Amino acid sequence: MTEDAxxxxxxxxxxGAERRSEPLAIVPSRPSPxxxxxARLAIVITVLSWFLYMLxxxxxxxxxxxxxxxxxxxxxxxxxxxxxxxxxxxxMYLTARYGALVRFREHRRVExxxxxxxxxxxxxxxxxxxxxxxxxxxxxxxxxxxAALQEFPDISIVLLIDDRATGLTGDAFExxxxxxxxxxxxxxxxERPRAAAQAALDAFLAEAPEHPGPADAKRAADAYAEAAVWxxxxxxxxxxxxHMAEFFAEYVxxxxxxxxxxxxxxxxxxxEQGGSPDRERxxxxxxxxxxxxxxxxxxxxxxxxxxxSQEPNKAMNLNSYISLMGGTYRxxxxxxxxxxxxxxxxxxxxxxxxxxxxxxxxxxxxADSQLLREYCLRLVYLLEQPENQRVAVTQTPYSSFxxxxxxxxxxxxxxxxLQHIQHQGxxxxxxxxxxxxxxxxxxxxxxxxxxTQTVGGFEITTYVQDRTVIEDTESSIDxxxxxxxxxxxxxxxxxxxxxxxxxxxxxxxRRWANGGLLIMPKFFEMIRARRGTADRVRLTEKMLxxxxxxxxxxxxxxxxxxxxFPFDSRLLSPLVVAAALPxxxxxxxxxxxxxxxxxxxxxxxxxxxxxxxxxxxGVLKSVQQGATGAKIPFARTPKVTGxxxxxxxxxxxxxxxxxxxxxxxxxDSMAGNWGNAAFAAFNAIMATWAILSYIGIRxxxxxxxxxxxxxxxVPIKPKRVAAKSxxxxxxxxxxxxxxxxxxxxxxxxxxxxxxxxxxxxxxRAEARDDTAPVPLPVPAPSGRARRRAARHASGQx
Numbered sequence: 001m002t003e004d005a006x007x008x009x010x011x012x013x014x015x016g017a018e019r020r021s022e023p024l025a026i027v028p029s030r031p032s033p034x035x036x037x038x039a040r041l042a043i044v045i046t047v048l049s050w051f052l053y054m055l056x057x058x059x060x061x062x063x064x065x066x067x068x069x070x071x072x073x074x075x076x077x078x079x080x081x082x083x084x085x086x087x088x089x090x091x092m093y094l095t096a097r098y099g100a101l102v103r104f105r106e107h108r109r110v111e112x113x114x115x116x117x118x119x120x121x122x123x124x125x126x127x128x129x130x131x132x133x134x135x136x137x138x139x140x141x142x143x144x145x146x147a148a149l150q151e152f153p154d155i156s157i158v159l160l161i162d163d164r165a166t167g168l169t170g171d172a173f174e175x176x177x178x179x180x181x182x183x184x185x186x187x188x189x190x191e192r193p194r195a196a197a198q199a200a201l202d203a204f205l206a207e208a209p210e211h212p213g214p215a216d217a218k219r220a221a222d223a224y225a226e227a228a229v230w231x232x233x234x235x236x237x238x239x240x241x242x243h244m245a246e247f248f249a250e251y252v253x254x255x256x257x258x259x260x261x262x263x264x265x266x267x268x269x270x271x272e273q274g275g276s277p278d279r280e281r282x283x284x285x286x287x288x289x290x291x292x293x294x295x296x297x298x299x300x301x302x303x304x305x306x307x308x309s310q311e312p313n314k315a316m317n318l319n320s321y322i323s324l325m326g327g328t329y330r331x332x333x334x335x336x337x338x339x340x341x342x343x344x345x346x347x348x349x350x351x352x353x354x355x356x357x358x359x360x361x362x363x364x365x366x367a368d369s370q371l372l373r374e375y376c377l378r379l380v381y382l383l384e385q386p387e388n389q390r391v392a393v394t395q396t397p398y399s400s401f402x403x404x405x406x407x408x409x410x411x412x413x414x415x416x417x418l419q420h421i422q423h424q425g426x427x428x429x430x431x432x433x434x435x436x437x438x439x440x441x442x443x444x445x446x447x448x449x450x451x452t453q454t455v456g457g458f459e460i461t462t463y464v465q466d467r468t469v470i471e472d473t474e475s476s477i478d479x480x481x482x483x484x485x486x487x488x489x490x491x492x493x494x495x496x497x498x499x500x501x502x503x504x505x506x507x508x509x510r511r512w513a514n515g516g517l518l519i520m521p522k523f524f525e526m527i528r529a530r531r532g533t534a535d536r537v538r539l540t541e542k543m544l545x546x547x548x549x550x551x552x553x554x555x556x557x558x559x560x561x562x563x564x565f566p567f568d569s570r571l572l573s574p575l576v577v578a579a580a581l582p583x584x585x586x587x588x589x590x591x592x593x594x595x596x597x598x599x600x601x602x603x604x605x606x607x608x609x610x611x612x613x614x615x616x617x618g619v620l621k622s623v624q625q626g627a628t629g630a631k632i633p634f635a636r637t638p639k640v641t642g643x644x645x646x647x648x649x650x651x652x653x654x655x656x657x658x659x660x661x662x663x664x665x666x667x668d669s670m671a672g673n674w675g676n677a678a679f680a681a682f683n684a685i686m687a688t689w690a691i692l693s694y695i696g697i698r699x700x701x702x703x704x705x706x707x708x709x710x711x712x713x714v715p716i717k718p719k720r721v722a723a724k725s726x727x728x729x730x731x732x733x734x735x736x737x738x739x740x741x742x743x744x745x746x747x748x749x750x751x752x753x754x755x756x757x758x759x760x761x762x763x764r765a766e767a768r769d770d771t772a773p774v775p776l777p778v779p780a781p782s783g784r785a786r787r788r789a790a791r792h793a794s795g796q797x
Contacts, residue, residue: 012405013405013406014405014406014407015407016407016410016693017404017405017406017407017409017410018402018403018404018409018410018413019403020402020403020595021243021246021402021403022250022402023247023251023399023401023402023492023495024399024492024594024595025492026372026491026492026493027107027109027491027492028104028107028490028491028492029104029593030104030105031101031104031105035101035589036098036101036102036105038586038589039094039097039098039101039586040098041582042094042582042583042585042586043091043094043095043098043582045578045579045581045582046087046090046091046094046579046580046582046583047087047091049575049576049578049579050083050084050087050575050579052575053083053573053575053576053579054080054083054084056573056575057570057571057573057575058076058077058079058080058571061076061570061571062076072568075565075567075568075571076568076571078561078565079561079567079571082558082561082562083576083579085554085555085558086554086555086558086559086580087579087580088543088547089547089551089554089555090579090580090582090583092543092544092547092551093422093583093586093587094582094583094586095425095429095540095543095544096421096422096423096425096426096428096429096544097421097422097425097586097590098425098428099424099425099426099427099428099429100421100422100424100425100428101425102428103424103425103427103428103490104424104490107490107491109491110378110381113281113284115374115377115378115381116281116284116285116287116288117284118381118384119152119153119377119381120280120283120284120287122153122384123153123154124153124154124360124361124380124384125154125155125156125357125358125359125360125361126150126152126154126155126156126359126360126361126362126363126376126380126440127155127156127157127158127325127357127359127361127362127363128147128150128155128156128157128158128362128363128364128365129158129160129318129321129322129362129363129364129365130143130144130147130157130158130159130160130364130365130366130367131160131162131314131317131318131364131366131367132159132160132161132162132163132179132367133161133162133163133314133317133367134163134172134175135179135367135368136175137175137178137179137182138241138245139244139367139368139497140159140179140182140367141182141186142244142245142248142252142370143365143366143367143368143369143370144157144159144182144183144186144297145186145248145252145253146248146252146369146370146371146372147295147363147365147371148186148190148295148297149252149253149256149292149293149295149373150292150295150371150373150374150375150376150377151288151291151292151373151374151376151377152291152376152377152380153287153291155291155294155295155296155376156295156296156297156298156357156359157183157295157296157297157298158297158298158299158300158321159179159182159183159297159298159299159300159367160299160300160301160302160317160318160320160321161176161179161180161299161300161301162301162302162303162312162314162317163176163179163301163303164303165301180299182297182299183297183298183299184297186295186297187296187297190293190294190295192230193226193227193230193292193293194290194293194294196223196226196227196230197223197227197286197289197290197292197293197294198290200219200220200222200223200286200289201283201286201287201289201290203219204216204219204220204282204283204286205283208279208282209279210279211278211279212276212277212278212279212282213276214270214271214272214273214274214275214276215271216276216282217267217268217270217271217275217276217277217282218267218268218271220267220282220285220286221264221267221268221271223286223289224260224261224263224264224267224285224289225261225264227260227289227292227293228257228258228260228261228264231253231254231256231257231260232254232257234253235249235253235254235257238253242405243401243402243403243404243405244370244401244497246403247370247401247402247403247495248370251372252370252371252372252373255372255373256292256373259373260289263285267285300321302316302317302320302321304338305331305338305339305340306337306338306339306458307338307339307340307341307458308320308323308324308340308458308460309455309458309460311466313466313471314436314471315462315464315465315466315471316462316466318364318463318464319460319461319462319463319464319466321356322362322443322446322461322463323460323461323463324340324354324356325356325357325358325359325443326356326357326358327342327343327355327356328342328343328349328352328354328355328356329341329342329343329352329353329354329355329356330343330351330352330353330354331353331354340354358443359443360442360443360444361380361383361440361441361442361443362440362441362443362446363376363438363439363440363441364436364438364439364441365437365438366436366437366438366496368496368497369398369437369438369494369495369496369497370494370495370496371438371493371494372492372493372494372495374493375396375438375493375494376440378489378491378493379394379395379396379440379489379493380440382394382487382489383440383442388487390483390484390485391442391484391485391486391487392441392442392445392446392479392484392485392486393432393434393439393440393441393442393445393476393479393484393486393487394439394440394486394487394488394489395434395435395438395439395440395486395488395489395494396438396488396489396491396492396493396494397419397420397423397424397435397488397494398416398420398435398437398438398494398495398496399416399417399420399492399494399495399496400412400413400414400416400417400495400496400498401413401495401496401497401498402595404498404500405500406500406501407693407694408499408500408501408502408505408607408693408694408695409498409499409500409501411600411603411604411607411694412498412499412505413498414591414594414596414600414603414604415604415607416496416498417590417591417594417595417596418587418590418591418594420492420594421590421594423435423488424488424490426488426544426548427486427487427488427490429538429540429541429544430485430538430541431540431541431544431545431548432476432485432486432487432488433472433473433476433486433545433548434472434473434475434476434479434486435472436471436472437494437496438494438496439472445479445482445484446463446464447463448479448482448484449463449475449478449479449481449482450462450463463475465478467518468514468515468518468519468622468625470511470512470514470515470516470519473515473516473519473548473549474515474518474519474522477519477522477523477526478522480526480530481522481525481526481529483535485535499644501643501644501699502646502650502651502694502695502696502699503643503644503645503646503703504644505611505614506614506646506647506650507644509611509614509615509618510614510615510617510618510621511618512552512618513552513556513614513615513616513617513618513619513621513622514618514619514621514622514625515622515625516548516549516550516552516553516622517549517550517553517619517622517623517626518622518625518626519549520546520549520550523545523546523549527542552615552618552619553619553622555615556612556615556616556619557616557619559609559612560612560616562679563612563657563660563661563680563683564660564664566664566667566668566676567676569668569673569674569675569676572675572676584601587601587604588600588601591604602686603689603690603693605686606686606687606689606690606693607690607694609654609657609683609686609687609690610654610657610687610690610691610694610695612653612657613649613650613653613654614650617650643699645702645703645706646695646699646703647703647707648703648704648706648707648708648710648711649707651695651699651700651703651704651707652700652704654687654690654691654695655691655700657683657687658684658687658688658691661680661681661683661684661687662680662681662684664676664677664680665677665678665680665681665684668680
């Protein structure tokens, strides 16, 4: 079905890349009683070892060593604080891990018949929003298909394309055009199976008796067989070029096909045994086929409209569309650019040029993610249970695609799978954070946290905060401030790409490390607001949330101290190792349970060593933003074929870590300080292995040289040429633009000249310019903003 589409370059597989290609089971295996006991024991051992170390080493040295120098006492306190901070993070990991194991043990999957019965009476709508910017069309195509094949009664999928077409040429423009065409292509391909499923449903409703017989079961089985064959043909036409394509074919398409065949097997068995499900159940089964193939697909480009936010980040891409939902609009082009104006209540809706329906639920999905079947069905069912009326966001923390072709992608995927377990544990302690790769959200909750302001004459409504580049984390706190909760669904139903090279990993991890510190004051506000209430923030939630938002800061600085500061050997103790050992053992067990290797704990240690400068840079960016108030630009993780070059500083500093660790190891071994020498030698070995495995010598040299050339290169500025009078006496004067914009040149070059004739010439030329940019409209509240204001005015919650 994609024979005419250009095929992407196949990334060369590295030695040491992932051999496993099959993902883990959707429902995690139930942990054994021994695993639960170890999870509790690990916490006790870590805390007890830390307490004994502080008592026998730090406190004892402070009490017994008044004759020691000030430098030694300073070392003692710094080392004690560093060990305490790192131990706290280890305890939080172990605590969240324990919560995840308990949830996996207690989880019971909702039966399929209950889902079908619930949604047979539902009129809810889910709108899937997929923000996309400069993506590979094939990657976006997988995402769109995985969303289009979701089993939900009413689902609409909107690809939010954030590329600006102006100025694009060559491959970039061709990529944009292919991305734009994806929705129509998928809709056309879905038409045949949808029509067949609808015809089978219509025939059932017209012919089936009150008490169906074996023949009715057989007709339903044939409909399921036809749908499964269509999916099989789809897979046969797919070009399998990488592990993401393999996952799409094997687990999205064939996974659904196998599920349909299982239903067909049951219906065939009913026919052969002379039985049949009752009429209501057969109706539900026919409806299911129609739901699978009935998605509505479209796209939206906010940068085509000057009345919407032009901020270059994912959050405002989402916010722009959400603010328009439920409204009907005309497009005003009089001023040279497109401006959206909402139709008034007395105007004919048939005259609208843009209609955006409202939706009770939103599903936000990154353009490099894929959903397994039933994602929407199960997560919306969770939200619609009576006890979950105040759950604003539910999600399945994404897992990594298996079969990665590079070592660094395999290791990034391993850390992603560990995070899946951690996020499940956060929910156990009511400390869930929204992870932006995928989530089902109540629009009612977004209305509660909406902030509206006028920017340049336009009303801009912000739902998902863009103050920091980890917008989902801040929005989690905003929802908590308004009494909403979040929940992770304890199954693996979503998968997302991990960076395949060091350059793209730098972009992603630097963004992840930036912003947590800035959100802490808002978290303190949430604690104060809920104090004394039934849903007050309890101690465990406080600690877990604080660790989630701030641990990268103290862990990065703590590791810097341990790496580069020559601490006195008397501060070392086996108790420090005893405090860290349960953490590493538990991580190894989690890696093995996630299909990785126990020994990956050492590779992850080296992986984190070379990422230390990246994490530190993200933390310092947070400090900079806190001091200056300037918003940090949103850096999207590159998702294009080919290697992404890393900034020179990030490929150079890992070598500095290795060199300094070797120096410390040699110096301390000569001084007989064997503890520090062994630790420094271990760091040198792990960092060297990580450089060779995840960056590469050749790539390091290329990126460092490229950075040096970029630093030395000074571009030659073109000479300014005196402006010629652009007045065209034959041009039509755009009088609407004059009355609407006024004299826009006052804020540009006209403010820098005193030549009256040149000024007059420029104004006349602009008056005849039909494409004058930068409009200043009359603000009008969006449909969603007006409904929110009306709801609050009437006192509704």
